[in-house]
Amino acid sequence: MNKKQRRTTTDDEQPTTNFTINQLTKMKYYLVAGEASGDLHGANLMKALKAEDPAAEFRYFGGDKMQAQGGKLVKHYAEMAFMGFTEVILNLATIFKNLKACKEDLIVYQPDALILIDFPGFNLKIADFAKENGIKVCYYISPKVWAWNQKRVLRIKRVVDRLFCILPFEVDFYASWGMKVDYVGNPLLDEIAAFKVNPNFRQMEELSNQPIIALLPGSRKQEIERLLPEMLSTVKNFPNHQFVIAAAPTFNDTYYDQFIGEKSVKLIFAKTYDLLSVAQVAIVASGTATLETALFRVPQVVVYKGGRISIAIARLLVKIKFISLVNLIMDKAVVAELIQEDCNTTKIVAELNQLIEGNKRNEMLRDYATLADKMGSEGASERTAKLIVNDL
CATH class of the missing domain: 3.40.50.2000 (Glycogen Phosphorylase B;)
Incomplete structure (x- = not known):
């Protein structure tokens, strides 16, 4: 049964609950990580997603650790990470090229969920695009909007369907803007454990x-x-x-x-x-x-x-x-x-x-x-x- 063929239950018929996700459909996940730490956290998340959804398919911008989990690496983060305001300006042509490639690939792949990992300068633009095109947007590791230009929270509320935070104080910060988020703990604890x-x-x-x-x-x-x-x-x-x-x-x-x-x-x-x-x-x-x-x-x-x-x-x-x-x-x-x-x-x-x-x-x-x-x-x-x- 695929997503378009799901049927409703009648009044005297109760839905069955003892199934796994892969009995319903094959879910497609698109992840975007733009630096080494994002590659690490993306790989751990992919591993966890496979445990929850054994039929999961992956396509992603990431690195070697994510690639080791399977799926298709579209672009390596080594081609994407630029640090500081001036460095970003000097590499705008490359950044725009990468944005264009990601958007085009999303449209072709049509994932069930887009999972953005940190890297806000790039990923919030991808979130805008995905929202406009009806793709579910999950953001793992919140952008550090509490550091500067806090009004970006309004943009996040508009384009992100589910936000997963890894720093304890972020829950109260987002609540002050009327936004409910999930504190999931910090993935570094997983890696260290x-x-x-x-x-x-x-x-x-x-x-x-x-x-x-x-x-x-x-x-x-x-x-x-x-x-x-x-x-x-x-x-x-x-x-x-x-x-x-x-x-x-x-x-x-x-x-x-x-x-x-x-x-x-x-x-x-x-x-x-x-x-x-x-x-x-x-x-x-x-x-x-x-x-x-x-x-x-x-x-x-x-x-x-x-x-x-x-x-x-x-x-x-x-x-x-x-x-x-x-x-x-x-x-x-x-x-x-x-x-x-x-x-x-x-x-x-x-x-x-x-x-x-x-x-x-x-x-x-x-x-x-x-x-x-x-x-x-x-x-x-x-x-x-x-x-x-x-x-x-």
């Missing part, structure tokens, strides 16, 4: 017994090139520590070597959780990694640098007290945020010295425990998948 500590990690990666300072410079070219040199400038100040870079799999050794030079720094690809499981402290690019680092209970310094014009515009528009997810969720300054001119060797070193041992380290670890309680339990992907399939 599934992670198995490798007791031989140090040996396998030829790491010494010195305490480790982990460097997490992000996965985007622009942020790596702005932040990694500042991170590496601190190496000389900690001769009794071992520095290890959590390298993004989209780049190679040669790319990172231009920043490392002759410094004694280890490079490890695609094993960020293994690295965090053995790190004493970390220097982390602002973004999802700050929350991951906190959930691994690693004291951290958060850093961020953008283009001058981008930062100037952001300071005019952004209306939040903090930039790191840790501080935003806790609504207080748990971790130091060194932004723009404050992101320098002297200040990073000063913060690290306080986190290696002492009161500030202990206080941060206590705050991390409270943060974990606020985040709740794992299962975000499963909860979201159930809600989407039930809607269909």
Whole structure:
């Protein structure tokens, strides 16, 4: 029986409820993720959707992790992620080309549900288009409209059928705009819960017994090139520590070597959780990694640098007290945020010295425990998948 052939029940006939979704119809899902974190969360959601709907078909903009779940990868996020206002302007031609390709593909595929994952600059435009063309729009991982231009909530109310939030404070924020949303928990909790500590990690990666300072410079070219040199400038100040870079799999050794030079720094690809499981402290690019680092209970310094014009515009528009997810969720300054001119060797070193041992380290670890309680339990992907399939 397909969607167009469903029949109604008579007054003396009760509908049957003991069926699975794949006995009714084959559902088609179209997902759009535009960066590494979206690829990770998209892959977990696809896995959960398959558990709820074994006959599910997938088509998507995403990455390697989503591709490993099956379906058809239309475009890789490596061709889509641009950071900052000026970077977006410089790459407008590529962005418009990608938007056009996504819209055309949606019309051809005609999915039962479009699932947009974060990446609001691109995805809200796709949501507009999908709504106009009668395609059900689900948004997983809310756009950060609470940070700036909050009136975008009105647009979301108009074009999004179901919004799934992963930060606790977002429920109250949307309620203040008269919008009901679902808090499903944070998908990072799923990923961390599934992670198995490798007791031989140090040996396998030829790491010494010195305490480790982990460097997490992000996965985007622009942020790596702005932040990694500042991170590496601190190496000389900690001769009794071992520095290890959590390298993004989209780049190679040669790319990172231009920043490392002759410094004694280890490079490890695609094993960020293994690295965090053995790190004493970390220097982390602002973004999802700050929350991951906190959930691994690693004291951290958060850093961020953008283009001058981008930062100037952001300071005019952004209306939040903090930039790191840790501080935003806790609504207080748990971790130091060194932004723009404050992101320098002297200040990073000063913060690290306080986190290696002492009161500030202990206080941060206590705050991390409270943060974990606020985040709740794992299962975000499963909860979201159930809600989407039930809607269909």
